[in-house]
Amino acid sequence: MIFTDFFYTLRQYGIKVSFKEWHALLSALDKGLIGNSLDRFYNIARAILVKDESEYDLFDQIFLHTFRGAMEPSDINDQIWDWLNRVPLERHISQEEIDKLKKLSLDELQKLFEERLKEQKEQHHGGNRWIGTGGTSPFGHGGHHPSGMRVGGESGRRSAMKIAAERRFRNYRKDLTLDIRQIQVALKKLRELKRHGSHEELDLDATIEKTGKNAGEIELVFAPPRKNQTKLLLLMDVGGTMDPYAHLVSQLFSAAHASNHFKDFKFFYFHNCVYSRLYTDVERSKTIATQDVLNKYNEDYKLIFVGDAWMHPYELFFQGGHIDYFSKEKASGIHWLQRLKQHFRKSIWLNPERQSYWGADTIAAIAQIFPMFPLSIAGLEEGISKLK
Amino acid sequence: MNQNTFSGTESYIVSPELKEIVNVAIALERPLLLKGEPGTGKTLLASAIAQSLNKKLLRWNIKSSTKAIEGLYTYDTVQRLNDARFGEGDVKNIANYIKLGPLGQSFASDEQVVLLIDEVDKADIEFPNDLLAELDEMTFTINETGETISAKKRPIVLITSNAEKELPDAFLRRCLFHYIEFPEAALMQEIVKVHFDKLDEKLLKMALAKFYWVREQDQLRKKPATSELIDWIKALIVGGIDLKQFENHIPFLGTLIKTERDLEKF
Numbered sequence: 001m002i003f004t005d006f007f008y009t010l011r012q013y014g015i016k017v018s019f020k021e022w023h024a025l026l027s028a029l030d031k032g033l034i035g036n037s038l039d040r041f042y043n044i045a046r047a048i049l050v051k052d053e054s055e056y057d058l059f060d061q062i063f064l065h066t067f068r069g070a071m072e073p074s075d076i077n078d079q080i081w082d083w084l085n086r087v088p089l090e091r092h093i094s095q096e097e098i099d100k101l102k103k104l105s106l107d108e109l110q111k112l113f114e115e116r117l118k119e120q121k122e123q124h125h126g127g128n129r130w131i132g133t134g135g136t137s138p139f140g141h142g143g144h145h146p147s148g149m150r151v152g153g154e155s156g157r158r159s160a161m162k163i164a165a166e167r168r169f170r171n172y173r174k175d176l177t178l179d180i181r182q183i184q185v186a187l188k189k190l191r192e193l194k195r196h197g198s199h200e201e202l203d204l205d206a207t208i209e210k211t212g213k214n215a216g217e218i219e220l221v222f223a224p225p226r227k228n229q230t231k232l233l234l235l236m237d238v239g240g241t242m243d244p245y246a247h248l249v250s251q252l253f254s255a256a257h258a259s260n261h262f263k264d265f266k267f268f269y270f271h272n273c274v275y276s277r278l279y280t281d282v283e284r285s286k287t288i289a290t291q292d293v294l295n296k297y298n299e300d301y302k303l304i305f306v307g308d309a310w311m312h313p314y315e316l317f318f319q320g321g322h323i324d325y326f327s328k329e330k331a332s333g334i335h336w337l338q339r340l341k342q343h344f345r346k347s348i349w350l351n352p353e354r355q356s357y358w359g360a361d362t363i364a365a366i367a368q369i370f371p372m373f374p375l376s377i378a379g380l381e382e383g384i385s386k387l388k
Numbered sequence: 389m390n391q392n393t394f395s396g397t398e399s400y401i402v403s404p405e406l407k408e409i410v411n412v413a414i415a416l417e418r419p420l421l422l423k424g425e426p427g428t429g430k431t432l433l434a435s436a437i438a439q440s441l442n443k444k445l446l447r448w449n450i451k452s453s454t455k456a457i458e459g460l461y462t463y464d465t466v467q468r469l470n471d472a473r474f475g476e477g478d479v480k481n482i483a484n485y486i487k488l489g490p491l492g493q494s495f496a497s498d499e500q501v502v503l504l505i506d507e508v509d510k511a512d513i514e515f516p517n518d519l520l521a522e523l524d525e526m527t528f529t530i531n532e533t534g535e536t537i538s539a540k541k542r543p544i545v546l547i548t549s550n551a552e553k554e555l556p557d558a559f560l561r562r563c564l565f566h567y568i569e570f571p572e573a574a575l576m577q578e579i580v581k582v583h584f585d586k587l588d589e590k591l592l593k594m595a596l597a598k599f600y601w602v603r604e605q606d607q608l609r610k611k612p613a614t615s616e617l618i619d620w621i622k623a624l625i626v627g628g629i630d631l632k633q634f635e636n637h638i639p640f641l642g643t644l645i646k647t648e649r650d651l652e653k654f
Contacts, residue, residue, distance in 0.1 A: 018561050024416055033412050040408060047409040051560040053423060053567035185551055202465060218473055220466065 006066045010049065013058055017049045024048050038067065054377075183255035186380045190230045190262070190302065190387060232256065233297055233344070234267040235274065237307030238282055245352040248375060249306055252350075266297060272311040273333035274340065290336060294343050302387045303340065303347035306375065309366040310353060316362045334365065341369050348383040350375045392441060400429070400436035401578045406566060410437060413564045419523060419545035421508075421560070424568030427613020430548040434504035437544065444501045446543070448490035454511045456518030459491035460528050460537075482532045491519075492537060495526060500541035509549040516559035523562060571614070573600060583618050584625075591629075595621050598638055602645070612644045620644045 010017050025048045034040050042063060050059045206221035234256055236249055256265060268278035268288065277287040316333045341347055349370035351363070358367065366372065371386050373379035394410045396402040402410075410433075413420040422430045438445035448459050464485045471477040478484055488496060494503040508516060522528050526539035547563065549555065571579060573596050580596075581587060595617070603611050612620075623640040638644070645651050 016557065020561050024418065028412055028416060031415055033415050043405045043408055044412050047412065047420075047564045047566050051421070051555075051557075051563070051565045056567065185554075204465075218469060 002066060006062070009062050009066060010059070013062060015050060015055050015058060015062075021049050183252055183377070183380065186377060186384055187232075187256055189381070189384050190232065191228050228263055230262050231264040231297070231301045232262045232266070233293075233301040233303050234265070235278070235303065235305050235307075235340075236267065236269050237272065237305075237309075238269045238279075238284065239271050241272075241308050241310050242352075245308070245375070248352055252306060252375070252380075264301075266301070268293065270307075273315050274336045275333060276331065276336070290340075294339070299343060299345045301344055303344040304383070304387070305347070305349040305370060307349070307351065308353040309349065309351055309363040309372070310357075310360065311362050313361050316365060334369070337366065337369050346387045347371075348373060348386050350379065350383060394437050394440050397436045397440050399582050400432055400439075401575065401582060402433070402436065403571075403575065406433070406568065409564060409566050414544055416564070417542050419505075419547050419563045421547045421549060421555075421563040421565045422568060423549050423551055423565070425570050425611070425613060426550070427615050428568040428570060429614065430568060431504065431506055434502055434506075434546045437546070438502040441502070441544075443544070444497070444499065445504060446490045446494050446497075446501050447504045447506060449506045450508050450510045450515070452510055452512070454515065456515055456522075457489075459489040459505075459519070460522065461486050461488050461492045461530055463532050483535070486530055486532060488537075491522065492528070494543035495528070495537050495539040497543075498540055501543050503543040503545050505545065505547045507550060508547050509551060509555065513556075517556050520558060520562065570603075576614070576617070579614060580618060580621065584621070587621070587625075591624060592621070595624060599644070602638070608645075608650050610645075610647055610650065612646075616644050616646070 007017060007022055025045055028034055028044055028048065034044055045063075046056065046059055050056060203221045203223045206223075207219065210219040210221055211217065234253065236253065238246070238249075242249070253267065256262075256267070268280060269282055269284060270278055271284060274290060276290050278290050278293060280286045280288055311333075318332055347370055349366060349372045351358070351372050352375040353363065355374055357363065358372070363372075371383070373383035373386075392411075392414050394407060394414065396407060410420060422433065424430055434447070435445055437443075463482070464487060468479060468482075468485045472479045490503060491505075494501045523545065526542050527536060529536045576596060576599075577592065580592060599612065599617050599620070602608075620640060620643045623643050627640060629639050641651065
């Protein structure tokens with residue numbers, strides 16, 4: 001049954017369509033707001049069922065998949081429309097049944113829905129006819145639909161199937177794109193507001209106390225504004241294998257830098273892996289001792305690594321894979337990573353490398369230390385929830 | 389359908405898709421949530437609907453400090469305290485110090501109104517949740533006086549968001565949603581024409597071509613939008629630009645591009 005399929009396919013692929021929304025769509029159909037135009041159905045179903053432009057693309061694909069071949073270019077299978085559009089819902093479902101419906105599970109609901117449809121089909125003596133071909137079709141007789149709601153075929157618009165097939169909203173998908181604003185929105189979730197109420201709010205207790213001390217002379221006291229407590233430390237891998245991702249990383253950096261959501265934002269660079277010194281500039285000309293960074297920034301800083309974690313195993317595992325010239329201490333890259341991990345309470349690793357490569361030696365080893373997420377909006381959001 | 393069918397206005401060009409959705413939202417009595425790039429006319433839509441349906445527009449601009457209850461009513465304690473001190477006004481009657489907010493006014497109005505809740509995402513993350521019951525049932529009680537205010541006519545509610553914060557699912561389930569895409573050249577041409585009495589077709593074509601070319605440039609911090617385009621065309625007309633100049637440079641680029649970093653790219 002094509003219509004219920006549509007509902008369950010949407011849910012299956014993660015578009016969270018609730019019964020409330022589905023019911024809204026049904027009542028839009030019931031009120032004759034959609035008529036028998038598939039284009040109109042596409043447009044209105046999307047407005048009712050999808051609540052984020054990042055899901056438009058998914059909706060397009062499911063729409064295409066569900067309705068392709070099920071109808072002529074601009075009309076919809078009349079078995080659905082007969083049932084849903086012509087006959088008001090109340091005539092089929094009594095209050096008693098509605099109450100019953102509310103108690104049913106989704107599976108049971110689906111079954112019931114299909115049964116109803118079957119009944120309806122029998123009453124109409126084989127419903128698989130196209131609209132307007134059998135003479136029994138309710139469409140085109142006029143009078144039923146509230147006047148003024150034209151049915152189908154408006155000028156100046158493209159058909160739903162074409163729009164859906166174009167996949168114009170591909171670029172809005174969360175798993176594919178990153179732009180500065182989107183990153184900022186994601187980073188904003190890191191905020192930790194200490195609630196003191198806004199400064200426009202009268203602090204009544206303090207006012208009463210002050211006024212009392214003033215012998216009745218009224219003195220108004222306002223509460224201080226809320227302040228954000230989040231501190232962020234960003235460590236970015238630059239050069240070498242990271243070059244293809246330089247643009248992506250710089251976007252993340254710009255977003256973090258431009259957002260005023262943080263009480264403090266610090267950033268350093270490294271090449272391949274972190275050793276005893278970090279770079280303070282992207283050209284890697286000035287350095288700071290990693291130990292100093294650990295001393296300076298306490299465990300409250302949220303640590304975000306950005307890097308492909310892709311290096312020669314030697315660079316990661318071997319003591320003296322890099323030699324610390326200052327302390328003469330020989331420490332492996334992985335040792336430094338573990339120290340960073342232990343120092344900061346919350347840390348994640350964002351990896352721009354394709355996830356299919358994450359099985360590689362060094363990536364897998366680092367992913368064992370830091371929770372690793374793809375450098376995409378979806379990955380960033382997931383990672384940030386780990387940092388909370 | 390009836391007199392409540394929105395069909396756009398002379399000065400506001402709306403796509404047929406959006407028109408349909410507005411009308412369905414009105415018929416289903418559900419709020420319509422609008423997202424889209426700045427400059428796609430989210431806020432203007434509300435006044436266009438009000439104008440087209442001949443209804444009053446109430447606007448509630450949300451700020452980061454806005455609380456849900458302020459949309460319903462505010463209780464002016466400071467005024468009351470002040471009046472008590474100087475013996476002015478009827479201090480005993482709390483109702484004198486209750487002022488209805490935009491949402492409250494939209495309920496109390498005898499006529500159906502259009503209510504715009506602008507930039508809902510600016511407020512605290514919990515803000516939309518605090519409005520759920522009021523938007524559903526269109527009724528609320530003033531705690532201080534015990535008075536209940538119910539909507540005489542359910543307002544047509546429009547909500548805009550710039551996606552600064554994600555909105556809670558429970559809130560989204562109650563809304564219709566539409567993402568306003570940036571207008572394509574053909575629609576943009578119509579929009580621009582609304583703003584000018586007479587416009588040289590050649591100039592318009594040239595300007596649009598350049599405008600969309602600029603928008604396509606990667607790494608722009610802020611892409612120019614409709615309002616920048618209109619300002620720019622105004623500047624071109626006032627400046628009396630020779631069309632030949634267009635070929636290898638963009639005159640008055642500053643009206644189109646607003647940040648220094650972006651200007652450097654041209």
